[in-house]
Every structure is written in structure tokens, then in C-alpha cells.
Amino acid sequence: MDMKTLGLYDHPDGWRREPIEAFAEFVKSEDYLDHGRRPPTVDVNKKKRPLRDSTRKNLVHMFGKFVKWMAGEQVNLFTVTPDHILRFLDAQVTGRGKGDKDMVSTIRTRHVRLLERVYRHLDIAPNPASMAAHGMYRNREQGAAGVDKPTIALTREQEAAFLKALPGEPGDPRQNWKRRRDRAMLALAIGAGLKVSEIRGLYVENIGQPMRDGSITIAVNPAATDGTSLPHDTVLRQEYVGYLQPWMKERAGLDVPGRLLFPAGLRKEEKIDQVTLYRQIKATFERAEMTSVDHQGGRTLRNTFAVRELALGTTLEQLYDLMGHRDIKTTETFIGLVSKYRPPV
DSSP, X not given: OOHHHHOGGGSHHHHHHOHHHHHHHXXXXXXHHHTSSSOOOXXXXXXXXXXXXXHHHHHHHHHHHHHHHHHHHTOOTTTOOHHHHHHHHHHHHHSSSSSOTTOOHHHHHHHHHHHHHHHHHTTOSSOHHHHHHHXXXXXXXXXXXXXOOOOOOOOHHHHHHHHHTOSOOTTOTTSOHHHHHHHHHHHHHHHXXXXXXXXXXXXXXXXXXXXXXXXXXXXXXXXXXTTOSOOEEEEEOHHHHHHHHHHHHHHHHSOOSSOBSSBSOSSSOOBOOHHHHHHHHHHHHHXXXXXXXXXXXXXXXXXXXXXXXXXXXXXXXXXXXXXXXXXXXXXXXXXXXXXXXXXXX
């Protein structure tokens, strides 16, 4: 059979010439499902369940980042080594490369698992991605890429310092509208426990009216997060509402098409890039001079919300709903953190 009959992903030359296009075909195939570490999921009719369109799109994006990095290193899928893969992952974490600075460990692991499937399909042995995975776990004491860090949150003092360091102080002529937008976004991350994907997908109508106690309900729509979240409502307590309301008022006066709460620009309706949000979170930690906080990312802000809510008396079941967790065991992990990060005053 020739390549036209087989398709790009079925022939090594396809991966050499058009690696991203070959991978895009690969993730649509049953071969991709078969090459996972676990058996593919099946429906009630015992047929293999295909990946969602949003999942495939995300996987192609991830693979594209690796292809771009390889080009900079002047290597390709057939000459890359386990060390190359580890350096790629490290570049995502440290910012030494052109990748995202705060790629969390679960995403790094997905990169390795994705590449493992590619090399299994290409029948390359030993599998360089599998060898890289072993390297990640061998070096876990050094904080190697791909190893989950302990769940941490901010203390009361650290949270106060973070809020004080937020960008876009209202009335500051040196700050433009984007910094005031960023101020509100970061306040929602720590004040309402929202993920970066959830913040990016918020629309104006997702923000509820103030309740009797001054808190605001925020509705999360999974369609706006490419299916990465469950539908749920969270709450922004009264003391954090003041960080959001000035932006809501300014947003209403801007000539912006569409209804996105946090638009990327003023000319068209476009979600803000998640890397921009990660960078603003990192920059705020730096302004607050919190060098002792090991993981300076959105997950720490979300964890802080969870621990704070439990300390305020929110029940485990209520927090489960507010966080939009899929499994209450995930919510239970925060119970033991309350005494460490929010001891009784």
C-alpha cells in the first residue's frame, strides 16, 4: 500500500514530512486508543469510545508544541532522545525554552503519555518517551518534571500579600485596562476557586447579583471550558467582590464585541490566552516577594479558596459542589490542610 491509501500517520515518511498533520490523523484513529497504557473505554455496545473533539484539539496543540521545540533543537521524532524529551519538559517548567512557564505536573505527564503512543505506533524500541518517564520519577527528589508536588495553599498573611500585589490598582494612571482586567481575573482565582480555563470562558451573564450577605454566585458552563469542567456554581465572598465590581463597571463601558467577561482585546471577541493569565499570577507572586511558596500558580490559588472555605465552616459536600469536583475524594484532600494553613485565630 502507498501513503495515499494508508494516510499520513501510517507511514514514517508522513511523520517526517508533516508531523502535526500525521498526529492529527492519528488521534482520530482506533490505533491511538489501542496504544494507551489502559484498555480503551467502550460504550454499551462494546464499541471503542472515540475522543471528544475538544480533547483531540488539545492533544494536537500539545504535540505541536513538542514539534516546534524539536525544530529549535534540530532534531525530529526519529532522532530525539529521552534526554531531549526531559529537556523539553524542563523548558516548560523553568521558562528556559519558549513554552509555558507553569505547566503543571499532570499536563507534563500527558505529554509523555502522548509521545509514548506515537512511538508505540511507529514501533520504535526502546520507546524514548517511556525512558523519559522513568527518568522523571528517578529524579523526583530533585523536583523533576512530571512529579506531582504536595498540595499547598496560602496562609492568611500570604493571601493578604498576594491581594495587595495584584496589578491594576483602580485610579492608577500608569495602568491600562488590561491590567485592571487581570486584577479581576486573579481575584476570581483566589476568591472563587476558579480554574484558569473557567476564568477564560466566563461571560458577563455568568456573574450573579449580590446576595443578602454581599456574596456573588458565579456559574461555570462546561461548554465555555471545552468540556474540562462540570457545570457548577461557585461563590465569591463579599470581601472579594470589591476586586471584581470595578472591572464589571469598566467592562460595560468598553466597546467590545461579544459578552466575554475578560476579552483578550477590544477589536474582536477572543478569549484571553491562558499563558497570559499564568504569567500574571507568577508576576503577582513575585511582586508579593513570596519566594517561600513552592508552586506559584493557579492551582495554589484554587487550593487557597478550598482551605479558606473549610475554615469558614463550609461543609465538605458544599465545597465539593463549589469546586465542581468529579470525585469527593478530591475534596477530602483539603481537610488535613486547614490546620496548617488556616489555624484558629
